Amino acid sequence: MNPINTMKLQFEGRSVNEAFSRTAVAAFVTQTDPTIEELSDIKTAVSEAVTNCIVHGYRDTLGTVYITANLYPDSRITIKIRDKGRGIPDIKKAMEPMFTTAPEEERAGLGFAVMQTLMDKVKVTSKEGKGTTVTLERSIRSKGE
Amino acid sequence: MAVETELLAGLVIARLSGDIDHHGAKPLREAIDGAVIASGARELELDFRDVSFMDSSGIGLVMGRYRLMQELGGQMWLVNVAAHLKKVMILAGLDRLSILDKPIRRDGKEGKPGEPNQYHEAAI
Numbered sequence: 207m208n209p210i211n212t213m214k215l216q217f218e219g220r221s222v223n224e225a226f227s228r229t230a231v232a233a234f235v236t237q238t239d240p241t242i243e244e245l246s247d248i249k250t251a252v253s254e255a256v257t258n259c260i261v262h263g264y265r266d267t268l269g270t271v272y273i274t275a276n277l278y279p280d281s282r283i284t285i286k287i288r289d290k291g292r293g294i295p296d297i298k299k300a301m302e303p304m305f306t307t308a309p310e311e312e313r314a315g316l317g318f319a320v321m322q323t324l325m326d327k328v329k330v331t332s333k334e335g336k337g338t339t340v341t342l343e344r345s346i347r348s349k350g351e
Numbered sequence: 352m353a354v355e356t357e358l359l360a361g362l363v364i365a366r367l368s369g370d371i372d373h374h375g376a377k378p379l380r381e382a383i384d385g386a387v388i389a390s391g392a393r394e395l396e397l398d399f400r401d402v403s404f405m406d407s408s409g410i411g412l413v414m415g416r417y418r419l420m421q422e423l424g425g426q427m428w429l430v431n432v433a434a435h436l437k438k439v440m441i442l443a444g445l446d447r448l449s450i451l452d453k454p455i456r457r458d459g460k461e462g463k464p465g466e467p468n469q470y471h472e473a474a475i
Binding site: 224225228242243246247249250253254257261311313314316317320323 | 374376380404406410412415435439
């Protein structure tokens, strides 16, 4: 199925851009007429993925974060969030709730658990030294249903 | 993202506002911990009334303050948590700590949900 609309965003992995990126994605998604709750879920999941790029992907370096969002005719949204950072050596381990490699920052280790709870699908691909791509998918229910 | 702290007879009330994310969490925790430690208070109330957004960085913030108050032999609780924020807190298991919207009575017993916080009122 081809998307009916696409948005691409790229920005420097500075923490101040966490708010910018989740707000920009939410603004794009608004055209599907989501509920406040759906919009809040999407903002939260995007914030988790972008924070991972900045805190883990580009730890101690400044890199670029890439987002591609697609809207499909069946009101499905996919949001791909990619970095060209360190990559994740063990994705299964990284996705375990409470696992974190950055406890000193008071990271709860719940980023992936939050994404999985709030989205319909979360796909993670990663290559050490090359980067990580997280794809979030969520269907927007029509408000009449 | 901002926090305003107020001290009332051994109780620090921290009123958070705006978005709580990774970018803003550090200054928030420094301000709250600073107010608790400087005052010697043993009770901490985090007021979420004006918080518009929170991701798992907010969970880290709440758990970190919970641990601090435990270490100090005190207690902390949250008030005015909107439903969309509570959703993230519940999936992190914060409801199991029974700190969500729990009024504390002056006799130290747990109040009923919705009951005014007697300690708080007495302090005012």
